[in-house]
Amino acid sequence: MSVPQYRKATAFALAAGLxxxxxxxxxxxxxxxxxxxxxxxxxxxxxxxxxxxxxLQNWNDDVVEFQKQNPDIVIKSVSVGEQCNNPPDFTARLxxxxxxxxxxxxxxxxAQVLDSGQAMDITEFANKDTVPTWDSVDPALKEVFSxxxxxxxVPVKNYSMGLVYNKVLFQQAGLDVxxxxxxxxEVRDAxxxxxxxxxxxxxxxxxxxxxxxxxxxxxxxxxxxxxxxxPDGKKADFNNPMGKQVLQNLKDMRYGDNSMGARQLLQWGDxxxxxxxxxxxxxxxxxxxxxxxxxxxxGKFQDWAMAPLPGQGGxxxxxxxxxxxxxxxKGLTPEQVKAGLKWIAYQKLTxxxxxxxxxxxxPQNYPVGLPQPLLFANGSEAQKQELELRKxxxxxDTANFAIFxxxxxxxxxxxxxxxxxxxxxxxxxxxxxxxxxxNIDALLKTAEDKVNxxxxxxx
Numbered sequence: 001m002s003v004p005q006y007r008k009a010t011a012f013a014l015a016a017g018l019x020x021x022x023x024x025x026x027x028x029x030x031x032x033x034x035x036x037x038x039x040x041x042x043x044x045x046x047x048x049x050x051x052x053x054x055x056l057q058n059w060n061d062d063v064v065e066f067q068k069q070n071p072d073i074v075i076k077s078v079s080v081g082e083q084c085n086n087p088p089d090f091t092a093r094l095x096x097x098x099x100x101x102x103x104x105x106x107x108x109x110x111a112q113v114l115d116s117g118q119a120m121d122i123t124e125f126a127n128k129d130t131v132p133t134w135d136s137v138d139p140a141l142k143e144v145f146s147x148x149x150x151x152x153x154v155p156v157k158n159y160s161m162g163l164v165y166n167k168v169l170f171q172q173a174g175l176d177v178x179x180x181x182x183x184x185x186e187v188r189d190a191x192x193x194x195x196x197x198x199x200x201x202x203x204x205x206x207x208x209x210x211x212x213x214x215x216x217x218x219x220x221x222x223x224x225x226x227x228x229x230x231p232d233g234k235k236a237d238f239n240n241p242m243g244k245q246v247l248q249n250l251k252d253m254r255y256g257d258n259s260m261g262a263r264q265l266l267q268w269g270d271x272x273x274x275x276x277x278x279x280x281x282x283x284x285x286x287x288x289x290x291x292x293x294x295x296x297x298x299g300k301f302q303d304w305a306m307a308p309l310p311g312q313g314g315x316x317x318x319x320x321x322x323x324x325x326x327x328x329x330k331g332l333t334p335e336q337v338k339a340g341l342k343w344i345a346y347q348k349l350t351x352x353x354x355x356x357x358x359x360x361x362x363p364q365n366y367p368v369g370l371p372q373p374l375l376f377a378n379g380s381e382a383q384k385q386e387l388e389l390r391k392x393x394x395x396x397d398t399a400n401f402a403i404f405x406x407x408x409x410x411x412x413x414x415x416x417x418x419x420x421x422x423x424x425x426x427x428x429x430x431x432x433x434x435x436x437x438x439n440i441d442a443l444l445k446t447a448e449d450k451v452n453x454x455x456x457x458x459x
Contacts, residue, residue: 039074040339042332043100046084047077052296054364059347062354066346073339085268087211087419094118099329102340105153107144107323108418114147120328122337123151130341133349136382137375145325154341156348156355157373158323159286160411161219162404163187163307169194169201169281180307180403184223184249187282187310191259194281202261204253205280206433210267213429214422216284218320218414220246223309225317228415229455236451238425239444245312247440251432264433272297284309286322287372287401294367301367305400308407321411323373349375351385358393369394371405417454424450 048055063075078100080093090109093099094116105113113119128134137155145153167177173193181187191203207213217238218228226242229235254260261279263270272289274280276297283289287306293299309316326344328337347354358368369390376383391398415421427450428443 039072040333040335041074041076042102042336042340042343043076043078044102044326044340044343045078045080045100046104047079049079049081054366055295058357058360058364062347066343069346070339070342073342075343087422091419099327101329101332101336102326102344103329104324105327107155107325108414108416109327110145110147110152111416112419113152113327118327118330119152120330120332120337121150121152122154122328122341123149125334125337125341126151126154130338131345131349133345133351133376133382136377136380137349138377141323141325141375144323145327153325153327154344154349155323155325155375156344157288157325158321158375159288159372160321160409161284161286161319162309162409163282164275164285164289165282165305165307166275166278166280166303167305167400168278168303169197172197173281177305178403180305181282181310182307183310183314184312188249188253188257188259191253191281192257195257195259195261199279200261201279201281202274203257203259203281205260205266205271205274205283206250206429207266207268207271208429208433209265209426211419211422211426212267214425215320215414215418217246217425217429218418218422219284219309220249222318222320222412223311223316223409227412228421228451233416234455236448236455239448243444244440247428247432247443250429251438251440254433255436260433265430269297275299278303287370287404290396291367291370301396302400306404308404308409315407316409318412319409320414322414349382351382351389356386356389358389362393362395367396369396369398369401371401417458420454421451424454 048059050056059077063077067073067075080089084090084104087106090105091112094112097118099118110119126134131137131154138158141155141158142151145151145155163180165180170177170180170190173190173196175190175193181190187204194203195201207216221228221238221243224242224245226240227237230237250260254264271280271283272292275283276293276299278299290301290304290306293304294301309319311317326340326348328340332340350356352359355373361368376386424447428447431438431443432440
């Protein structure tokens with residue numbers, strides 16, 4: 001969304017390192033012919049869905065070209081639909097043992113993947129032989145997917161959150177597209193003007209279901225200077241004036257101003273569908289949310305711009321950062337692991353190829369020029385190559401992200417047990433957005449108690 005991203009507590013690390021078919025898939029060679037005919041076969045999930053025609057064609061073309069260059073490797077792509085954007089469904093696949101050989105997960109999915117016993121230690125295999133750009137990958141991102149000095153996944157995307165806004169609606173509402181809201185008070189004022197346009201337009205939209213509400217609550221709390229857990233990670237730490245302010249801001253916009261629209265309980269695709277239809281003035285998101293609006297929800301990238309996350313009475317004190325990567329299922333042969341790493345290197349970590357094939361993407365309905373994914377360390381050779389290619393092939397007005405890039409907000413990581421905590425915090429978010437008589441103190445106290453129960457259960 002970026003999609004809801006989860007990260008274990010060790011991730012920050014990251015703030016210091018960043019500059020800115022549900023079908024079961026066996027991994028045993030004698031079960032799935034993983035080495036049949038001298039070829040190594042691996043299954044990989046999160047192939048683009050059928051509605052993403054150009055992205056799906058790109059993926060399939062990449063598979064063909066990769067296999068041509070590596071005739072001893074067979075890639076079997078598996079689409080799990082929108083479930084790669086739905087954390088509870090990922091957990092269901094993990095619990096059911098139906099993950100693919102090489103499977104997609106979010107940064108703080110590491111803890112639950114390790115708890116499931118399905119993650120393979122790939123430390124000895126991840127190097128310049130399998131991933132030529134490995135030395136350029138930001139060390140902080142590698143650390144996010146490491147535990148006890150062992151690497152369990154390869155990072156393939158990184159992001160931070162800001163305020164995404166519709167320039168067309170801003171202009172129609174008489175707002176200055178070059179001077180977006182810097183505080184939540186200004187967001188509220190702008191949302192009122194945008195919603196006054198009528199026609200079912202929400203001035204500001206927010207998530208409150210499918211763990212996405214808790215994900216955004218966390219980012220909004222960071223903007224206030226708060227944190228979800230105490231520094232030792234043992235207790236909830238959001239039932240305080242900063243947490244109350246987050247919910248009060250939303251309640252005021254939802255019921256005091258009626259500027260958030262009547263439909264609530266939005267998950268990832270719901271909000272972006274509305275945005276693509278021109279029905280959302282502002283929302284909190286990452287740079288690639290504009291990409292999703294265009295490639296999946298029929299929007300126009302020239303309509304969208306991005307600013308830093310607002311603060312309460314001035315600049316935000318923090319923002320949420322996250323990302324995703326690919327894990328390797330325990331039980332793979334060394335040959336399968338190496339094959340998977342080579343595929344990820346080609347499709348996700350090579351400037352000019354796969355997700356970085358900007359020459360291919362430029363004429364497609366796919367934005368080039370976004371300040372994302374931020375995978376390579378500043379000053380590294382791959383970073384220089386990627387930036388040069390991005391600038392040369394940009395098909396979006398990079399000025400739309402200039403304010404966001406020029407005014408970076410300190411990045412904070414997601415809490416440990418993020419998925420379970422986000423599920424709890426969905427209740428607080430949905431409470432203030434669906435009940436005009438909701439009691440913010442009671443919502444936060446209930447969430448605090450439940451989060452503390454979650455934390456206690458893992459001890």
